[in-house]
Amino acid sequence: MQPYSTRIFHQVDYPNPFVYTALIRGYCNEKNQEKGVEMYRHMRVNYVDPVSFTLTCLLKSCSDEENLILGRQMHKERVTIGGFCRDVFVCNTLIDMYVKCGELGDARKVFDEMPKRDVISWTTLIVAYMKKGDTVGARVLFRGLDDKDMVAWTAMVTGFEQNGRPREALRYFEMMMNSGVEADELTLVGVISACAQLGAIKYAGWVRNMAERLGFGPEDSVFMGSSLIDMYSKCGSVMEAYEVFKGMRVKNVFSYSSMIVGFAAHGCGKAAFDLFEEMIKTDIKPNKVTFIGVLSACSHSGLVDEGRKYFDMMEKWYGVVPDVDHYTCLIDLLGRAGQLEEALHVIRDMPMEPHGGIWGAVLGACRIHKNPDIAEFAANHLFELEPDGIGNYVLLANIYASVGRWEGVQKVRKLVRERGLRKNPACSWVEGEKGIIHEFYSNDATHPKSREIELVLKDLLQRLKLQGYEPNLSSVPYDLSEEEKKKILYTHSEKLALAYALLTSDNFLPIRIMKNLRICEDCHLFMCAASQITSREIIIRDNVRFHHFRDGKCSCGNFW
DNA sequence: ATAGGGTTAG
Known part of the structure; x- marks a missing residue:
């Protein structure tokens, strides 16, 4: 004043x-x-x-x-x-x-x-309900609102998107269009983020065209640009993400971080480092998320020394104090590289209490390196910190199963039953014609084309077997007969999704499959072989990273 | 004169 x-x-x-x-x-x-x-x-x-x-x-x-x-x-x-x-x-x-x-x-x-x-009173409250995660409350309020304007609609779209409900976000966006309300930059950014979650790359392409027509394409809008970068990399297309990045006239920390994170998720460690080096030559300061990207790039490329170097640098040179999430990346890095003991030392010495993510990284590393003892130790922490996190129980059971400790598997199953938890059903989906998302659950025969899907899959399986593919029975964490195990593997959701895509998609285009859980060893082998036999590029996004299958090989180097 | 919606995380 x-x-x-x-x-x-x-x-x-x-x-x-x-x-x-x-x-x-x-x-x-x-x-x-x-x-x-x-x-x-x-x-x-x-x-x-x-x-x-x-x-x-x-x-x-x-x-x-x-x-x-x-x-x-x-x-x-x-x-x-x-x-x-x-x-x-x-x-x-x-x-x-x-x-x-x-x-x-x-x-x-x-x-x-x-x-x-007035509409502002309603919107303020709707956003508040959405931020709290109460989508039902928000929806009820919205229904009672008479003159729904652009901001109110946008609040619904982004609210669903932020609550991990991308399909509803798109549904509201379409209702908004149908009711004749115009969309602006903020609306479309929300829609693009919903597409990123869904893997709806075609739909996102239309939205991008709309944005460009309205004058806020990625060249002109940092928000649009950054969310497109994120979308393309989450849809499995890093190169397109990079094209957007290069075309942006104005870039900020979000643009760089999204791009670095994108490179990291696709295992392009070198590209991530190069971009980081480029970034620090500008006036844009790296932040927490930038370093998450850099560190996870190290861990997906197995570069332990590089990772340690960046971890030490971040505070000293860039003033970004490592928080528990950066430690998680470090633990993940060490764990993947097989240095489990060292990872435990880091946990002991770090200046904060470990949270679920930390023990989750340890548990994940134990899966890769088949270490049931440390797994048990990590899992016990997890069961206390996240008693309802069903994924942790499943992971521990799988680790036990992978080394044949069936009594351990039983113990975990009992615990799950006692706590009244249920396994998350595995689900895969692909974007079909007209951008419609087709969902598949394991052993799912509800799809209208399920008969044809089955035939395609049977045929593919036979051809793969001639090439030497053998089902990986240890991927089934149940103590069952060989035949039963084979049957289960055969119905995994990503295989159904693949068959559907082979049946319906254009021959030259890559097949993009999204799934909610981690891909199993058998499906991984299957996809490698399938990419060779069908001469198709197959890109699978699991809940952690990307697998690019081409000519019988996967970009993750069979190490994920 | 005053108010509501936005981009990056293993």
């Missing part, structure tokens, strides 16, 4: 509400809440009645500072002054204040008691 603002103020003999409010606004804008409140008191003591803007200024600063106590006081003030109860501006700011302070119930109460609400 300019010092003379206050001086001038004191020269006014009888300041009116607007003069006071101007001063309060000045203080609040420069985050000097105490001074703002002091002026407010001054105003009241002198019997000057506040206007609604006076309250909204103070409430806004309560939102920013998350000062719930003062916020509640202002809420009461509103009542005592009277008249403002009906003021939509004041109420909306009040709702926002309660939301920012995490008091959704109070926000709702203000909303319910408003005599007249």
Whole structure:
């Protein structure tokens, strides 16, 4: 605040509400809440009645500072002054204040008691429900909203996207289009992120065209560019991601980090490092996520020494203090490289408590290196930290099974039963014609083409066998007969998805399969062989990384 | 004069 603002103020003999409010606004804008409140008191003591803007200024600063106590006081003030109860501006700011302070119930109460609400009141609340993860609540509210505008629709689209429900996000986007509401940059960025989750590369292409027509293509918009980079790499196309990156006129830390993370997930370690080196020559400062990318690039390429070097550098040279997630990358790096003992030392010596992710990285490494003892140790921590994390139980059971410790498998199964947990069904999906997503579960015969899929798969299996493919029975973590194991392997969801893609897609295009869990050894072998026999490039995105199968080989080097 | 929706993480 300019010092003379206050001086001038004191020269006014009888300041009116607007003069006071101007001063309060000045203080609040420069985050000097105490001074703002002091002026407010001054105003009241002198019997000057506040206007609604006076309250909204103070409430806004309560939102920013998350000062719930003062916020509640202002809420009461509103009542005592009277008249403002009906003021939509004041109420909306009040709702926002309660939301920012995490008091959704109070926000709702203000909303319910408003005599007249506008689209902003609704949207504020819808976003709050979405952020809390209550998509049902948000949807109910949205249904009750009469004049749904662009921002309200966008809040729904991005809300679903942020809650990991990309299909609903796209559904709402389409409903938005159908109801004739225009989309803008923010809407389309949300849609692109939903496509990234889904692996819907064709759909994303249309959205990108739309964005370019509207003047916010990746060349012009950093947001659009960064989310396209992320989308293309999550859809298995790093090169296209890089094309977008190169074409962006303005880049920021998001663009670089997304690209580095993309390279990392595809096992392009060298490209990730080169881009990092390029980045630090610009004015753009690397942040936490950038280093997550760099470190995970090291771990997917097995570069332990490089990883250690970057880990030591990040704080010393770039002022980014390693947090528990960076330690997770380091543990993952050491673990993958087989240095499990060293990984445990790092956990012991690190300055924070290990969280689930840390033990998860250890457990993952134990799977690669078939180490049931350390696995048990890590899993016990995990079972305490994440008692409902079904993936951990499955992983431990698989590790036991891989070394034939069936009594261990039984023990884990019992634990799962006792805790009333259920295995996540494995699911794979591909984008079919017209960009429609086709989903497959294991042993799933609900797809309209399932009869043909079965035939394609049978035929493929026979041809693969002639080439020397043998089902990998140890991929089935059950103590079953060979025949039964073969039957189970044969129905894994990614194989169904592959058969569907072979049946329907264009011959020259790569096949992109997404799945929710990690690919099993047998499917990995199967895909290697299938890529050779069919001369098709097969790209599988599992829940961790990408596998590019081409000419009988996988980009992960059979080490994942 | 004052308000609601956005990009990167193993």
